[in-house]
Amino acid sequence: MQTGSLSCPIPIEQYPHVLLAHGGGGKLMHQLIEQMFMRLFQPEVRCQHDSAVLEMPSGRLAFTTDSYVVHPLFFPGGDIGSLAVHGTINDLAMAGARPLYLSASFILEEGLAMDTLWQVVQSMHQAAQQANVRVVTGDTKVVERGKGDGLFINTAGVGVIEHEQVIHPQSVRPGDVVLLNGDVGRHGIAVIAVREGLEFESNIESDSALLNDVVLKLLEAGVELHCLRDLTRGGLASALNEIAEAAGVTIALQETSIPVRKDVQGACEILGFDPLYVANEGRFVAFIPQKSVDLALSILHSQNHPLAQVIGQVTESSAARVTIKSRIGTQRIVDMLSGEQLPRIC
Amino acid sequence: MQTGSLSCPIPIEQYPHVLLAHGGGGKLMHQLIEQMFMRLFQPEVRCQHDSAVLEMPSGRLAFTTDSYVVHPLFFPGGDIGSLAVHGTINDLAMAGARPLYLSASFILEEGLAMDTLWQVVQSMHQAAQQANVRVVTGDTKVVERGKGDGLFINTAGVGVIEHEQVIHPQSVRPGDVVLLNGDVGRHGIAVIAVREGLEFESNIESDSALLNDVVLKLLEAGVELHCLRDLTRGGLASALNEIAEAAGVTIALQETSIPVRKDVQGACEILGFDPLYVANEGRFVAFIPQKSVDLALSILHSQNHPLAQVIGQVTESSAARVTIKSRIGTQRIVDMLSGEQLPRIC
Structure with a gap:
């Protein structure tokens, strides 16, 4: 190691x-x-x-x-x-x-x-x-x-x-599309597994990686970036809740669009975690206007983020919250992490 | 407290x-x-x-x-x-x-x-x-x-x-005068006294203070500053040794010029410390050419550093070292702190 x-x-x-x-x-x-x-x-x-x-x-x-x-x-x-x-x-x-x-x-x-x-x-x-x-x-x-x-x-x-864009939660607006650059939950599970001496079927490695190059590529290509956020402590759910609250918008997610590796999903089930709340160190969300989606995805895919995809959208609503439509079509609210899920994962 | x-x-x-x-x-x-x-x-x-x-x-x-x-x-x-x-x-x-x-x-x-x-x-x-x-x-x-x-x-x-001066050990040269802005040893003694529950005759307070204003005043007045160094861990002796080594010069000090409060001196004697090696958090040395000494001292004195004075000079010598002339006229080498004197004072 x-x-x-x-x-x-x-x-x-x-x-x-x-x-x-x-x-x-x-x-x-x-x-x-x-x-x-x-x-x-x-x-x-x-x-x-x-x-x-x-x-x-x-x-x-x-x-x-x-x-x-x-x-x-x-x-x-x-x-x-x-x-x-x-x-x-x-x-x-x-x-x-x-x-x-x-x-x-x-x-x-x-x-x-x-x-x-x-x-x-x-x-x-x-x-x-x-x-x-x-x-x-x-x-x-x-x-x-x-x-x-x-x-x-x-x-x-x-x-x-070196550019004039204001990349900030307050630039997020209804209609913005939410992109995610890959599968979630690996970093937290990788750390907790070795800490607790757990053995899963496959060796789950942290997703820890640099994101500076891909962001600069998006900027150079002229993609309009309203907000970016990496998904560390508290995972995807907490990051999106922070943005929803700061921007005063509703973010509507599609559960089926959020990639979670099978071994990570299995480990989460054993440990009682929800992968939406597990920390990542190489994952981020981008809030961009609809017109930039195709260009942004093609750049992400070409820059070693093959699983990048649209996971949701900012909707017209006065409520600051995150919702998710599940695999079976039901909709629920995704709250911010309450309490401590995984201490000392970063 | x-x-x-x-x-x-x-x-x-x-x-x-x-x-x-x-x-x-x-x-x-x-x-x-x-x-x-x-x-x-x-x-x-x-x-x-x-x-x-x-x-x-x-x-x-x-x-x-x-x-x-x-x-x-x-x-x-x-x-x-x-x-x-x-x-x-x-x-x-x-x-x-x-x-x-x-x-x-x-x-x-x-x-x-x-x-x-x-x-x-x-x-x-x-x-x-x-x-x-x-x-x-x-x-x-x-x-x-x-x-x-x-x-x-x-x-x-x-x-x-916002100026063009290169304030750096490598700007130090023979003939430079060494100024010190006040008495040494108070911070380390203040911390160790409360940590160890020692009581001295007077209450020794840390010298911890901001130095940004006085330095900017020196610069604004046009004082040529070759090197500045605050005297934290390792104290005056270690800071001067670092500069002597980096600049490849000998720094000759006068012990009688270095202010040490009586209560600090007494505490050092009880504890077996040399005040030249005790940490400070509001003290610094300035290496300046002879021509700037009067102006620099007048600024220091007017900026709440009444004890500021010349404590030594950079001499013509190929040896990188610090020497001190004692109260009784003998000269000795002041080495860098060896080992640990006061852990966790900053």
């Missing part, structure tokens, strides 16, 4: 585990930063400084942050490092921004295996390279054994918006 | 403590975000979105991040909330940037008192207002009891550099 291939640049025989001193501001912290973090991140900037100083192309600025506390650190299809890069870049993409820069801040628990940290750092580096984004600034803290849980990561991201 | 005055917007009788569900992506998380965080942060942007979309003045971009794990959460002179705003804004200021925007990401431990969180959020808000900086984006995660330590905060900051 561990992804990196380079040998750990910190001498493992001397420092097999993270010590409190690795966060203390002294020699060990500098060794960790210079030999591990700086080896992969921003290698052209050898000299540490309090802030990164960067060129900014003209355009509006997109700025976002997420902390990642996923447990376990490694899961089928990803790890906390790739997740911390994908998640924050996707949040920038959902604003229609071109991601430029990431920060990476680590809260390490004393006793974390040094090689585990190295695997995660390599995974972050690979994901950032794939996204053509630079990790330009960072921080490291260490907390005592029992005051953390191995490793938490925060990434913040900066991007530039 | 708790600073806020408004009553907690989350009904305490119903939710006296943070629950796992407050991070689960559902109704409780939305209630927490809307009623607590959005009440104070970016109230003009009522509608949540994945990224903040912001106007960016022209200039170079400064970008930084820090996670804060200080223990205890409240200490004389500040708390984790004010610290998380001061620290990140100061990192932007040290690049000569005007701070514009902050992100705020919370990792809460299940069971944290809701009112404690509210006190911290109010403190962040007050500090951000004082700095004229907006908290524009955020995130909330909750980890199970025993997997965190009450509350960790990450802030990332974005600022704009």
Whole structure:
């Protein structure tokens, strides 16, 4: 499950585990930063400084942050490092921004295996390279054994918006079509399965993936994007409820249009989950006018999202809610997730 | 020690403590975000979105991040909330940037008192207002009891550099004068004293404070700033060692010029610390050419830094090191902090 291939640049025989001193501001912290973090991140900037100083192309600025506390650190299809890069870049993409820069801040628990940290750092580096984004600034803290849980990561991201569209729930209007880029529920099930030691018939991998390229392709092609939202905590249902509430509209879904893999559906039934509420890390919805649907779908299909399809529409109604028409033709309201379904899946 | 005055917007009788569900992506998380965080942060942007979309003045971009794990959460002179705003804004200021925007990401431990969180959020808000900086984006995660330590905060900051100076260790050159803006060692001692239940003769308060205004004043006055560095973990000694190494220069200090309060000196003697290595949160060094010294000092003195003075100089030497001339005239090398002196002071 561990992804990196380079040998750990910190001498493992001397420092097999993270010590409190690795966060203390002294020699060990500098060794960790210079030999591990700086080896992969921003290698052209050898000299540490309090802030990164960067060129900014003209355009509006997109700025976002997420902390990642996923447990376990490694899961089928990803790890906390790739997740911390994908998640924050996707949040920038959902604003229609071109991601430029990431920060990476680590809260390490004393006793974390040094090689585990190295695997995660390599995974972050690979994901950032794939996204053509630079990790330009960072921080490291260490907390005592029992005051953390191995490793938490925060990434913040900066991007530039180079177009004039206002991609925002308040741009959503009746008649808009809702597109979904693939099957739902895989990330949450992948994490919970490995955490609880469950074995399903097939190995369910997280859908964690970058969405920045496909969004930029949609924008370049001139698709009118009213709103974008990635489907993380709370799943499809919560994301659509947030948008319905912010936009003051009703969103009417067709259950038969929402792809759920059979193994995911089966796992959800065993665990008592509804896949509409299970977290994803590579799925998003796009609200677009009817005229752009064919173009948008052809771009999604050509960009490695073969299951992308229309799943519903914004209807004329004064009620802010999400409804779904089931396989047997009945209609029900899809509420926001109430309480906790899957803790620590991101 | 708790600073806020408004009553907690989350009904305490119903939710006296943070629950796992407050991070689960559902109704409780939305209630927490809307009623607590959005009440104070970016109230003009009522509608949540994945990224903040912001106007960016022209200039170079400064970008930084820090996670804060200080223990205890409240200490004389500040708390984790004010610290998380001061620290990140100061990192932007040290690049000569005007701070514009902050992100705020919370990792809460299940069971944290809701009112404690509210006190911290109010403190962040007050500090951000004082700095004229907006908290524009955020995130909330909750980890199970025993997997965190009450509350960790990450802030990332974005600022704009509106001048042409290159404020960087590599701009430091022989002949540069080193200014320090006040007495050292108070933050670390204030935190350790309350953590360990120590009582000193006087109540030592953290020096935690914003540095953005004074830096902008120095820039506006035309002071040539070669390098700035705030003195956090590892204290004055570690910061100067980092700069000496990055710039490849020798920095020669005068011990008698470095202000240390008597009560701080006394506490350091009891605890076995050297005040040169103790953390500060409102202190910085400036490397400037001799010609700018009088102007810089007059600005520092007029901006509430009455103890600001020259503490040393960059000398002609090929060795990257920091030396200090003691009160009795002997000279010794001041090394970087080795190991851990004070864990979790920021």
